[in-house]
Amino acid sequence: xxxxxxxxxxxxxxxxxEQTQKVxxxxxxxxxxxxxxxxxxxxxxxLAKLRAFIFRGDGVECPxxxxxxxxxxxxxxxxxxCPFCLSMERYRLLCKFLRDETDFGKREMxxxxxxxxxxxxxxxxxxxxxxxxxxxxxSPLAMERIDIxxxxxxxxxxxxxxxxxxxxxxDDDMKALRELHRVLKPDGQAIIQxxxxxxxxxxxxxxxxxxxxxxxxWPDHLRAYGPDFRERLENSGFDVRVIPFGKKFSxxxxxxxxxxxxEDIYFCTKREAEAAKLP
Ligand SMILES: [Zn+2]
Numbered sequence: 317x318x319x320x321x322x323x324x325x326x327x328x329x330x331x332x333x334e335q336t337q338k339v340x341x342x343x344x345x346x347x348x349x350x351x352x353x354x355x356x357x358x359x360x361x362x363l364a365k366l367r368a369f370i371f372r373g374d375g376v377e378c379p380x381x382x383x384x385x386x387x388x389x390x391x392x393x394x395x396x397x398c399p400f401c402l403s404m405e406r407y408r409l410l411c412k413f414l415r416d417e418t419d420f421g422k423r424e425m426x427x428x429x430x431x432x433x434x435x436x437x438x439x440x441x442x443x444x445x446x447x448x449x450x451x452x453x454x455s456p457l458a459m460e461r462i463d464i465x466x467x468x469x470x471x472x473x474x475x476x477x478x479x480x481x482x483x484x485x486x487d488d489d490m491k492a493l494r495e496l497h498r499v500l501k502p503d504g505q506a507i508i509q510x511x512x513x514x515x516x517x518x519x520x521x522x523x524x525x526x527x528x529x530x531x532x533x534w535p536d537h538l539r540a541y542g543p544d545f546r547e548r549l550e551n552s553g554f555d556v557r558v559i560p561f562g563k564k565f566s567x568x569x570x571x572x573x574x575x576x577x578x579e580d581i582y583f584c585t586k587r588e589a590e591a592a593k594l595p
Contacts, residue, residue: 345357345359345360345456345457346358346359347456353441353448354437354440354441354448354450354459355457355459357434360434364399364400364401364402365400367389367399367400368383368385368399368400370399371385371386371387371389371399372385372386373385373386373387374386375387375572376388376571376572376573376574377572377573378398378400378401378403378408378573378574379408379409379411379412379415379573379575380398380401380403380407380408380411380435380436380438380439381398381400381401381403381435381438381439383398383400383401385398385399385400388574389402396574398435398574401434401435401438401439402434402435403433403435403436403439404433404435405574405575405576405579406480406481406509406576406579407433407435407436407439407480408573408574408575408576409561409562409575409576409579409581410436410478410480410507410581411435411436411439412561412573412575413559413561413581417559417561418505420443420446420476421442421443421444421445421446422445423445424445424447424475425445425446425447425475425476426447426449426473426474426475426476427440427446427447427448427449427474427475427476427477427478428449428450428451428469428473428474428476428477428478428499429448429449429450429451429477429478429479429480430450430451430452430464430477430478430479430482430496431452431455431479431480431481431482432450432451432452432455432457432458432459433457433480434457436478436480437450437457446476449474451464451467451469452464452482464479464482464486464492464495464496465486465488465491465492465495466491466495467495467498467499469499470499471498471499472498472499472500472501472502472504473499473501474499474500474501474504475501475503475504475505476504476505476506477496477499477500477504477505477506477507477508478506478507479496479506479507479508479509480507480509481509481510481511482510483508483510483541484510484511484537484538484539484540484541485536485537485538486538487538489539489548490548490551490552493508493548493549493552493554494552494553496508496552497552497553497554497586500586501586502586503585503586504585504586505583505584505585506554506583506584506585506586507581507582507583507584508549508554508582508584509579509581509582510541510545511537511540511541512541512542512543512545512579512580513531513532513540513541513542514531514540514541514542515542515543516542516544517539517540517541517542517544517545517548518531518539518540518542519538519539520532520537520538520539523540543558545582546558546582549582549584553586553587554584554585554586554587555584555585555586555587556582556583556584557582557583557584558580558581558582558583559580559581559582559583560580560581561580561581562575562576562577562578562579562580563577565577
């Protein structure tokens with residue numbers, strides 16, 4: 317049942333270490349909150365159908381929305397977007413992984429997405445057994461306005477957590493990881509990922525100005541992670557499997573599904589005994 321209609325027309329801030337570095341003005345999406353499910357965005361949905369019609373075809377296939385198109389869209393973020401759900405490469409890889417390699421959606425699960433993405437929200441809507449909640453401090457898509465470093469959720473609340481490319485924006489990422497561990501149920505699963513850009517994780521402050529531009533690229537990235545990101549996850553109490561899922565596909569499949577072959581899946585489960593030792 318439609319309970320409220322919210323129109324957001326003000327801008328958003330880019331928050332970095334200094335907080336409020338600059339203000340970026342763009343229209344907020346028209347949002348209809350629904351009881352018992354994620355919000356709907358009627359304007360986004362109409363535009364999605366229009367784009368899907370324009371780019372109709374069978375050249376590529378989106379694992380998130382399941383539709384086929386003539387080709388993916390180029391975006392200013394150097395990613396190829398699905399014409400319908402606007403998924404990026406890493407979300408298409410995630411959705412394919414969840415569909416092909418896990419029991420996602422086949423059992424009742426309460427899922428938290430931190431830093432929500434519309435394509436993934438809509439992917440979850442297709443699974444009746446998935447109770448989707450999204451949280452973020454700034455994203456206009458978030459259902460709950462929450463600081464990941466201090467979340468207003470009970471401990472052991474969620475069966476599944478998705479946290480994609482969020483931690484590089486958080487000053488105290490270890491605090492955020494401990495919170496993710498806290499709100500995950502003991503038998504829960506989490507996929508927590510960041511861009512892996514350097515051999516060893518380095519903070520923005522430790523880089524010169526030129527390196528900051530070359531490596532970090534985005535002004536709101538506070539650090540560049542290396543493969544030692546795994547140790548941060550483990551030190552937060554997770555058992556971690558790094559799965560090179562994107563590398564199992566042929567070049568033709570990578571092209572067809574528009575996948576990122578470089579991004580591994582960081583599949584985490586909760587390690588209770590170790591977590592108890594955390595400060
Ligand atoms: Zn799609």
